[in-house]
Amino acid sequence: MPRTTTLECPGCPPLRALTFDSLGLIKVIESRGERGIPQVVERWGDPDPSKCVLAASIDDRKKDPLLAVARKNGEVEAVNPLNGEIHAVRERPSGSCTLLTCTSKGNASMRSIRVEKLTSDSASISVTKTWKVCGSGNVLCSKVDGSENYAVFGGKGVEVNLWDLEDSTKIWTAKPPPKNSLGIFTPSWFTCTTFQSNDDHRKFVAGTNSHQRDCN
Secondary structure, three states: OOOOOOOOOOOOOOEEEEEEOOOOOEEEEEEOOOOOOOEEEEEEOOOOHHHOEEEEEEEOOOOOOEEEEEEOOOOEEEEOOOOOOOOOOOOOOOOOEEEEEEOOOOEEEEEEEEEOOOOHHHEEEEEEEEEEOOOOOEEEEEEEOOOOOEEEEEEEOEEEEEEEOOOOEEEEEOOOOOOOOOOOOOOOEEEEEEEOOOOOOOOEEEEEOOOOEEEO
C-alpha cells in the first residue's frame, strides 16, 4: 500500500483575518495546525488613540488587493492587506482607482487616487464629487455593490438608503419603523449592511443594534 503524508503549506494558513482596535493597530490573525487555535502573528502600526480605526473596506482582488482604513483623526489610508505597507495603491489599467468615503455626519465624497510609483509620496488624490447622504443622525455603515455603481448607507437615526454613485442620486430609502404599542417611536439603528449578490444591487441585508436583520 502506498503511504500518503499530509504536509502543511507554511505560506497558506487555513484561516487568515485582519482585525482593528481603538489604538489604531491592524492585527493579523492566523489559524494553523490541527487544533487551529487563532493567534495574532503580526501587528501593523504604532499604538495611537487618535488613529483609532472607525471603518475598513477591502478590495480582495487577486492582483494588487487593497485595504482602505478610516481613522478617528480624519485620515484614510490605503494599505496592502498582505504586508501592511501604506504605499500599496497601484495603478489599474485606467491609471487610477476610486475611493468612496463617508463621515458619520453623512458627508460622502469620491476620490480618484493615482500613483505613478509604489511610494506614498507619489500619490495624487483629487476629489471628483461630494454629496450629503443624510440630514440628521450618524452614518455607521456603508457598502458598495459588485458593479461599483451603487452604494447603500445606514446608521443611528439614518434609514437604509441606496445611492447611484454615477449620478450621486438617492434611488431608494427604507420606511421608518412604526411606533410601538405604547405609542413610542424608536429611531432605526443600523450597524452593518452588505449586498447579497454581485449581480443585483436591489438585494441587500442590514443588521441593527437590536440584533435584527432586515432584507430588501
